[in-house]
Every structure is written in C-alpha cells, then in structure tokens.
Amino acid sequence: MDERRYKIRECRKEDLGEVIAINRRCLPENYTSIFFEEMREKYPDLFYVAEVDGKIVGYVMCREEAAGLDLPRLRARRRGHIISIAVLPEYRRRGIGRSLLTKALESMRMRNLEECILEVRVSNTAAINLYRKLGFETVSQIPFYYMDGEHAYLMRAKLTG
Numbered sequence: 001m002d003e004r005r006y007k008i009r010e011c012r013k014e015d016l017g018e019v020i021a022i023n024r025r026c027l028p029e030n031y032t033s034i035f036f037e038e039m040r041e042k043y044p045d046l047f048y049v050a051e052v053d054g055k056i057v058g059y060v061m062c063r064e065e066a067a068g069l070d071l072p073r074l075r076a077r078r079r080g081h082i083i084s085i086a087v088l089p090e091y092r093r094r095g096i097g098r099s100l101l102t103k104a105l106e107s108m109r110m111r112n113l114e115e116c117i118l119e120v121r122v123s124n125t126a127a128i129n130l131y132r133k134l135g136f137e138t139v140s141q142i143p144f145y146y147m148d149g150e151h152a153y154l155m156r157a158k159l160t161g
C-alpha cells in the first residue's frame with residue numbers, strides 16, 4: 001500500500017486517546033480529555049481525524065460560536081473557530097493538514113456559518129502558510145496570547161458570499 005495514503009473521517013470516541021497524544025506531542029496548548037470529549041459530542045461534524053493504516057496521524061477540532069448581532073437584520077451571527085489542528089511530524093508535508101482543514105471548512109459551510117476564525121503563534125510559519133492557502137487573512141495581533149508570552153495573529157476566512 002502507498003504509505004502516503006490517508007483517510008479523513010469524523011473523530012470517534014475511541015480515537016480520542018490517540019488524538020490527545022498527538023496534541024501533547026505537537027503543541028504546547030493542551031486541553032483536558034473532558035474538553036476533547038465535549039467538543040466531539042457537541043460538534044461531531046467539526047472534529048476530523050486523518051488515518052493511515054488504522055493509525056490516527058492528525059486531527060482538527062473546531063466549534064461553533066456566536067459572533068455578535070447582525071444589524072439591521074437582527075439575527076445572531078455564527079462563526080466557526082479552529083481550536084486545534086496537528087499532524088504528527090513524520091506525516092507532515094503530504095497534504096494532510098490541508099485536507100483536515102478543508103473538511104472542517106466544508107462542514108462549517110454546511111452549517112451556514114458566516115466565517116471561520118483562529119489564533120496562531122506569530123512564529124508558526126508552517127501553520128500561517130497553510131491558513132493563507134485556504135483563504136485566511138490576518139485580522140489583528142493579540143499581544144501575549146500564549147502562556148509563554150508569544151503574540152498571536154487572529155486570522156479569519158469568510159465562508160459566505
């Protein structure tokens with residue numbers, strides 16, 4: 001089998017152990033297992049994994065949130081938020097991150113969300129390049145957003161229009 005082949009599918013409850021291990025290995029921003037479980041239960045269509053030969057090698061976890069009031073139409077604006085995305089180092093640069101993100105954005109469009117936002121370390125060139133490729137633009141900088149004092153870029157992609 002072509003070792004570069006991967007499958008993107010919704011995250012199952014039994015995948016969470018592997019997902020959490022990838023999160024701990026790849027990112028300093030870690031969440032409790034209860035948080036991962038809650039996100040999967042609430043937003044199953046916004047939580048995807050990449051699988052290679054039965055092994056989970058990457059994930060993207062997102063949620064839906066309110067984004068203020070749309071005036072003058074007086075209706076709540078809704079947006080997607082990429083909470084966490086990571087691919088194991090040995091599986092990077094073969095399109096997995098892009099496929100995970102594309103799938104999540106597709107699901108956000110199915111939910112009729114207007115936009116998607118995310119925060120990213122200003123030094124994280126790999127992730128910033130990936131986000132730009134998928135239509136994200138920098139909106140602002142959030143000073144000292146991370147625990148170690150690094151600043152974040154707030155990035156946004158329009159999903160409608």
Ligand SMILES: CC(C)(COP(=O)(O)OP(=O)(O)OC[C@H]1O[C@@H](n2cnc3c(N)ncnc32)[C@H](O)[C@@H]1OP(=O)(O)O)[C@@H](O)C(=O)NCCC(=O)NCCS
Pocket residue numbers: 026027085086087088091092093094095096097098099119120121124125126127129130131133
């Ligand atoms: C960011 C991350 C998810 C990308 O995953 P990936 O599977 O390697 O990404 P892809 O192969 O789909 O790359 C898509 C595009 O992103 C950009 N990119 C990815 N890795 C890059 C790197 N190391 N340097 C520069 N650009 C990079 C490129 O534009 C790439 O397109 P190309 O391969 O045609 O040049 C991965 O590097 C990762 O897990 N990093 C650690 C966790 C992390 O930083 N998450 C983001 C937190 S906000």
